[in-house]
Amino acid sequence: MENPTDQGIENSGLAVAPTLGQALIPVVTLVSLLSFSVYLFGEDSSYGPNQIALCVGAAVAALIGWNNGQTWEQIESSIVAGITIALKPILILYSVGCLIGAWILSGTVPTMIYYSLLLLDPSIFYAASCLICGLIALSIGSSWTVAGTVGIALIGAAAGLGLSVEITAGAIISGAYFGDKMSPLSETTNLAPAVAGTDLFSHIGHMVWTTLPSITIALILYLIIGLNIDTEASAEDLAITMQLITENFTINPVMLLPVFALLFMANKKWPPIPTILAGAMLGIILALIFQSNVVLALAGDAPNVFLGSFKGAWITLFEGFSLNSGNATLDDLMTRGGMSSMLNTTWLVLCAMVFGGVMDHTGLLKCLVNYALSFVHSTGSLIATTVATCIGANIITSDQYISIVLPGRMYKLEYQNRNLDAKNLSRSLEDAGTMTSPLIPWNTCGAYMSGTLGVATFAYLPYCFFNLICPVVAIIYGYFNIKIATIDESELATVANEASSEVEVTR
Numbered sequence: 180m181e182n183p184t185d186q187g188i189e190n191s192g193l194a195v196a197p198t199l200g201q202a203l204i205p206v207v208t209l210v211s212l213l214s215f216s217v218y219l220f221g222e223d224s225s226y227g228p229n230q231i232a233l234c235v236g237a238a239v240a241a242l243i244g245w246n247n248g249q250t251w252e253q254i255e256s257s258i259v260a261g262i263t264i265a266l267k268p269i270l271i272l273y274s275v276g277c278l279i280g281a282w283i284l285s286g287t288v289p290t291m292i293y294y295s296l297l298l299l300d301p302s303i304f305y306a307a308s309c310l311i312c313g314l315i316a317l318s319i320g321s322s323w324t325v326a327g328t329v330g331i332a333l334i335g336a337a338a339g340l341g342l343s344v345e346i347t348a349g350a351i352i353s354g355a356y357f358g359d360k361m362s363p364l365s366e367t368t369n370l371a372p373a374v375a376g377t378d379l380f381s382h383i384g385h386m387v388w389t390t391l392p393s394i395t396i397a398l399i400l401y402l403i404i405g406l407n408i409d410t411e412a413s414a415e416d417l418a419i420t421m422q423l424i425t426e427n428f429t430i431n432p433v434m435l436l437p438v439f440a441l442l443f444m445a446n447k448k449w450p451p452i453p454t455i456l457a458g459a460m461l462g463i464i465l466a467l468i469f470q471s472n473v474v475l476a477l478a479g480d481a482p483n484v485f486l487g488s489f490k491g492a493w494i495t496l497f498e499g500f501s502l503n504s505g506n507a508t509l510d511d512l513m514t515r516g517g518m519s520s521m522l523n524t525t526w527l528v529l530c531a532m533v534f535g536g537v538m539d540h541t542g543l544l545k546c547l548v549n550y551a552l553s554f555v556h557s558t559g560s561l562i563a564t565t566v567a568t569c570i571g572a573n574i575i576t577s578d579q580y581i582s583i584v585l586p587g588r589m590y591k592l593e594y595q596n597r598n599l600d601a602k603n604l605s606r607s608l609e610d611a612g613t614m615t616s617p618l619i620p621w622n623t624c625g626a627y628m629s630g631t632l633g634v635a636t637f638a639y640l641p642y643c644f645f646n647l648i649c650p651v652v653a654i655i656y657g658y659f660n661i662k663i664a665t666i667d668e669s670e671l672a673t674v675a676n677e678a679s680s681e682v683e684v685t686r
Contacts, residue, residue, distance in 0.1 A: 197541065205240040247541070261533055261535055261539075268627070271323065272630065279500075280499040285469070286465070287437050287438060305347060306402045308351055312350070313355070318442075319362070324441070349642025352628055359613070361386065370584070377604075388656070389652045389662075393652050463492050515633060527626050532578070539581075558599065563654045566607060
């Protein structure tokens with residue numbers, strides 16, 4: 180059987196296999212530049228400096244590939260392939276930009292914020308936000324949809340109550356990814372068992388053991404934080420915010436129609452882009468009917484009401500909504516959306532995919548993964564290595580699907596050789612690959628969450644308790660042999676045949 184790295188290099192046309200030292204050079208370069216980026220530019224690092232760091236890292240990886248015998252045409256093809264992977268997320272990002280602007284203009288987001296302020300007590304707000312997002316994501320299987328709809332409203336409600344938007348964003352993401360992870364409708368929940376070689380419901384059932392303790396700990400932490408909130412100060416902010424919302428928008432339950440329509444379409448697994456755009460168009464229609472004064476105010480000077488309404492709706496879709504209520508907090512909250520608001524995010528995603536594409540095509544990524552296998556000496560170290568590889572893949576390739584597929588393929592045979600059920604692998608892929616994707620600024624998930632919620636990734640990262648705890652629980656289970664399933668004797672023959680088939684195919 181050939182070494183996987185050598186096989187990958189041969190397939191990519193390289194004359195010389197990369198060494199571990201070569202594989203580390205672009206990674207060390209990237210990490211160093213990103214560290215300097217955060218140190219020099221702070222929260223503004225994702226508005227250009229990080230993109231340059233990713234491009235320099237990709238250039239270093241490309242030079243190593245060229246040194247090993249790869250042509251520029253091959254490297255260029257890998258860059259195009261990497262960008263191609265990101266095109267669907269980019270189109271979704273632009274669609275969400277339209278949705279956010281349209282839903283603010285229509286009064287949908289202000290109505291959601293208004294009712295959230297009426298119903299949610301400040302002391303349980305963070306825990307309730309996590310739970311609400313978790314239940315909705317569980318029903319529709321999409322963390323992105325939850326963050327782009329309910330998440331935006333909860334961020335607004337937090338600002339209205341004078342609460343931390345960073346903690347709120349962490350609670351939203353924790354809940355959204357809990358529901359996404361455990362939902363049979365989720366893409367990643369279906370992808371992980373397919374890659375590992377187990378069935379969907381065995382995978383979900385096995386994830387319960389790491390997921391429920393993690394989300395329970397997260398909810399307790401959010402409740403503890405909530406106990407320290409000054410409710411009197413929150414009450415004052417609440418009254419001011421609710422008054423300003425009713426003065427600037429028509430608040431009516433009808434404004435929630437786009438939310439229910441979008442959740443219905445998402446639950447039916449309709450394609451995401453037309454679903455999101457349909458939600459945006461429904462928002463525009465409601466805006467023209469119920470928020471005509473707001474639309475005309477956004478348009479500014481116009482020859483007549485018809486053209487003013489048309490102009491206001493058009494501005495919302497490409498530039499987003501802008502509010503001038505006189506209250507800086509509310510204005511900042513409501514001034515967002517539009518396709519243009521996602522330009523910087525898509526720039527970041529493109530640069531990240533360029534780096535990931537070059538690293539993958541030149542064989543440098545596989546070299547790092549194979550080196551990680553050398554540290555595997557027990558079940559605990561195998562699961563820890565799987566978790567570390569998923570996190571590394573999220574950082575290097577900037578795509579959560581690759582962070583599931585790559586380690587799944589690389590470690591599948593190792594789990595079989597150690598008589599471990601494939602659902603251990605599929606669970607580890609989700610505990611690390613799915614969970615850590617929104618914690619990395621240049622990952623498609625991290626870029627989406629930051630761009631949608633309006634909170635920097637590094638700002639909300641410490642408060643994504645569920646996402647941070649889940650990989651740790653997975654590693655602890657591995658080392659202490661807690662809920663680690665082995666292959667039944669009746670299955671050993673089948674697994675052996677599958678392994679032999681894989682060896683023959685590789686040969």
